[in-house]
Amino acid sequence: MEHWDVVVVGGGPAGAAAALAARRADPAARVLVLDRAGFPRDKVCGDGIAAEAFDVLAGLGVEPATVTDGFPAVPRLRLTSPRGTTVERATERPSHVIPRAVLDARLIGVAQDAGAVLRRQQVRQVSVHPDRVEVDGSVTAGVLIGADGAESVVRRALGVRRNAPTELAVALRGYAPELPGQAGVQVIVTTEQRWPAYAWSFPLGDGRANVGYGELVSGGASRAGLEDGLRRLLPGVAPDALRAHRLPLSTGRPRQPDGRVLLAGDATALINPLTGEGIFYAVLSGALAGVAAGAGAGAGAAYREALGRRLGRHLRHSTTASWLSRRPALMDAVLRSAGARQQVFDDVVRLGLADGRLTLRALAGAARHLPRT
Structure with missing residues (x-):
């Protein structure tokens, strides 16, 4: 049976970042990426990419210009609240909008240039053993990274529940x-x-x-x-x-289990509950998974700790903000405050598009703009 140090299921942003990180952490590592589609291929998505995603890619040795070429920066954001309050401002850092057919092909191409091998294969069966993970009875891995999206085969194989x-x-x-x-x-x-x-x-x-x-x-x-x-x-x-x-949504994110199988991106429910943003989470979780893969049987615990350290506080804050946002009057007040003060606008954008937190400044601003009873 063919053996690889790391097998990544899914060649999207999370999978490409995982392959890059695994090769960067250990240039001798044999890394295989399996995807059911050929590249380039379309992927249903909003295509918006926050600047923080490019920070993660830069840390993996990816020059942002190689990814953004042909797609200009988008420096402004317009938000409308449930009750009609609209604010438009320049964002602290511009985003980009790149079709996934382009983005994913470019990222997996960079991973291949770094030494990862891409193979077209639809994964159907995963079995976990103490010393290896078997894929479709033909490939074994020291560590398997499931980056295969919302309908993840790898997640189902682990017995991890679906989001409610x-x-x-x-x-x-x-x-x-x-x-x-x-x-x-x-x-x-x-x-x-x-x-x-x-x-x-x-x-x-x-x-x-x-x-x-x-x-x-x-x-x-x-x-x-x-x-x-x-x-x-x-x-x-x-x-x-x-x-x-x-x-x-990340409000239903499962606990990463111990062992040799890791889940990244949509496969582990890393979608911002406020905005639906997922590409920043995908490349970040993929990068952390790729590094953790070097721990072998201890990869699950190492990855869980790294995710918690990097995103834990943010995810708690975004979950709280999602719960608070169920009150349309509060959402309206937040945007009124963001319209009055650039710093509050920046806080809101970081929370919804990257790894920001629910700041006292934003909460205090919202309180000032709530309707008086």
Whole structure:
């Protein structure tokens, strides 16, 4: 049976980052990436990438310009609260919007250049043994990293429960002509109707925008309802073929088990419950998993500790903020405060798009803008 030091299931941002990190930590490590698709391939996503994701990639030796080439920075963000308060400001650091067909192909290409081997294979069976992990009866790994998305085969093989409907969102995404006046501006619109729910329009810089709409599964989401929400929040937008995807939110994130199997990105429910952001979490968790893979049988414990140290406090704060955001009046007050003060706006963006925290400054600002009773 063919043996590899590290096998990564899934070649998206989490899987590519894991392969890069494993090779960087041990240049002699034999790293295999398995993906059921050939690259380039599309992936349903909002395509927005926060600057902090590029920080992680830079730490893996990836020059950001090799990833962003052809896609200009998007320096502004416009947010609309459930009750209609709108604020638009320059973000502390610009984001980029890069179609996943491009982003994923570029990242897995960098991983291959670093010595990882990419193979097209749909993984169907994973069995865990004390000294190895077997994949489809043909490949063994010292450590297996499951970076295979929301419907992760690896997660199911571990017996890890799926997110409950209250911890799971569903969204539709398509591409459409850029909204008038949207050049260089990411747009997120929330709504009190079917709350919590939101629509987005993220410009690619070529006259098109990635547009979509999502809400919690527990709210009785249907395709017709999602399409109606998109039309209602982004009137006049006419996207091409819409595709749906699930978003396992970090409010339902499972505990990383001990042993030789690690879960990264969507496979471990690392999706921001406030914004649906997942690429920063994906590359960060993938990078941490790739390093932890060097611990062999102790990889699970090492990875769990690294994740907790790097993201634990942020995830607690984002969960709390998600719970607080169920009150539309509070969301409205937060955006009023963000409109009045750049620092509060920056706090909100870091919490929703990267690894920020729920600051006293943001809470105090929201309290000042709550309606008096």
